[in-house]
Amino acid sequence: MSDSAHLSGPLIPAMANVHSHAFQRDMRGAAERISARSASDDFWSWRQAMFAAVAALDPEQMHTVALATYTEMAAAGYGTVGEFHYVHHQPDGRPYEDPNAMAKALAQAALEAGLQIVLLPAAYHRGGFSDGADLAPGPGQLRFCDPDVEVFLERVDQLRAWADSQAGVQVGIAAHSVRAVPASWLAPIAQYAQAHSLVAHVHAQEQPRELAECRAEHGCTPIELLERSGFLGPRTTVVHAIHVSDADVNRLARSRTIVAACPTTEANLGDGFFPAIRYRDAGVRIAIGSDSNVRIDPFEETRELETLARRLSVSRNGLLAASGDLWGELAANGAASLGLGAAPGRELRIDMSHPSIRGIAEADLPYALATCAQPGIIATPSPAGGPHRHEH
Numbered sequence: 001m002s003d004s005a006h007l008s009g010p011l012i013p014a015m016a017n018v019h020s021h022a023f024q025r026d027m028r029g030a031a032e033r034i035s036a037r038s039a040s041d042d043f044w045s046w047r048q049a050m051f052a053a054v055a056a057l058d059p060e061q062m063h064t065v066a067l068a069t070y071t072e073m074a075a076a077g078y079g080t081v082g083e084f085h086y087v088h089h090q091p092d093g094r095p096y097e098d099p100n101a102m103a104k105a106l107a108q109a110a111l112e113a114g115l116q117i118v119l120l121p122a123a124y125h126r127g128g129f130s131d132g133a134d135l136a137p138g139p140g141q142l143r144f145c146d147p148d149v150e151v152f153l154e155r156v157d158q159l160r161a162w163a164d165s166q167a168g169v170q171v172g173i174a175a176h177s178v179r180a181v182p183a184s185w186l187a188p189i190a191q192y193a194q195a196h197s198l199v200a201h202v203h204a205q206e207q208p209r210e211l212a213e214c215r216a217e218h219g220c221t222p223i224e225l226l227e228r229s230g231f232l233g234p235r236t237t238v239v240h241a242i243h244v245s246d247a248d249v250n251r252l253a254r255s256r257t258i259v260a261a262c263p264t265t266e267a268n269l270g271d272g273f274f275p276a277i278r279y280r281d282a283g284v285r286i287a288i289g290s291d292s293n294v295r296i297d298p299f300e301e302t303r304e305l306e307t308l309a310r311r312l313s314v315s316r317n318g319l320l321a322a323s324g325d326l327w328g329e330l331a332a333n334g335a336a337s338l339g340l341g342a343a344p345g346r347e348l349r350i351d352m353s354h355p356s357i358r359g360i361a362e363a364d365l366p367y368a369l370a371t372c373a374q375p376g377i378i379a380t381p382s383p384a385g386g387p388h389r390h391e392h
């Protein structure tokens, strides 16, 4: 293929990755040693392994793993990453000399990798709730935690002030989950997001146990608690939202909240089936995230989402048929989820001669992007560096 053909291929938007924990890439391979006889190797045992992986990280090592993760993202077709960041402090829970040292290490890595980043510092306070009281954080969780919501918001203030002078770095806010954050923190975080026009993210309803715990503590689902706390809204993204009632779907729909599906991670962790068809029918916007980074490939996430939807509907009428351009829709919803507005980021030049899409009419490209494409079709990973052939 001549170079000129690569310069003339169609352009598509780079994908927005709305949900990443960069350091979890370090768990690849090792976290798959699962005992075939154990019925309890699940999300919760994986979480114990994650606490172990995070225990040794300092800001320099965070930068190293994040650079590997983000370099892979940029090459695979992501243009922006929303980093849901909760490893704030030293292993014993004391803040670093610069309390935002970890966040800044992540931002630096993204910029070096050629990715825009939206830092989503996540509030975290407790190990859960049991017998009428907050559970103290376990030793593996100390470095995630703040003593009160004011201390957390103060650090977000400082991070925002720093990011103002950093091109390519924006800041949103997150509550880790209703498990890790007491209900009394949710309203102040939502109000802070509102006051400063920030996007707000939260994990919810990834696993059935989380619903049982929330029911015992609050008598409702996590999404209902978020609604009561003023946390839902068009600038809010609920991550996972897998185990949802029809009432939960309605709450998300009427508040215009975005949901983030993380298909390859949710599959890897055995989370269940993201109810894509129910969200489609309710008009809820869906964005995608690479989450644990067990896979970094927006084409695969898009295809997984589409084929999951088809399996759920027991037909070929999944998300793509309704959308016509699922990739474009996920990119636009992702930009909204990260508060990127009209500047969603770079575009990708497509090499129509790549073996996976060779012979496909350009008019059919949107359909191919959600069914048979792969990162190798990207002809120019970074227009900033001028058009050049992607090595594949």
Ligand SMILES: [Zn+2]
Binding pocket: 019, 021, 084, 203, 239, 291, 292
């Ligand atoms: Zn997550």
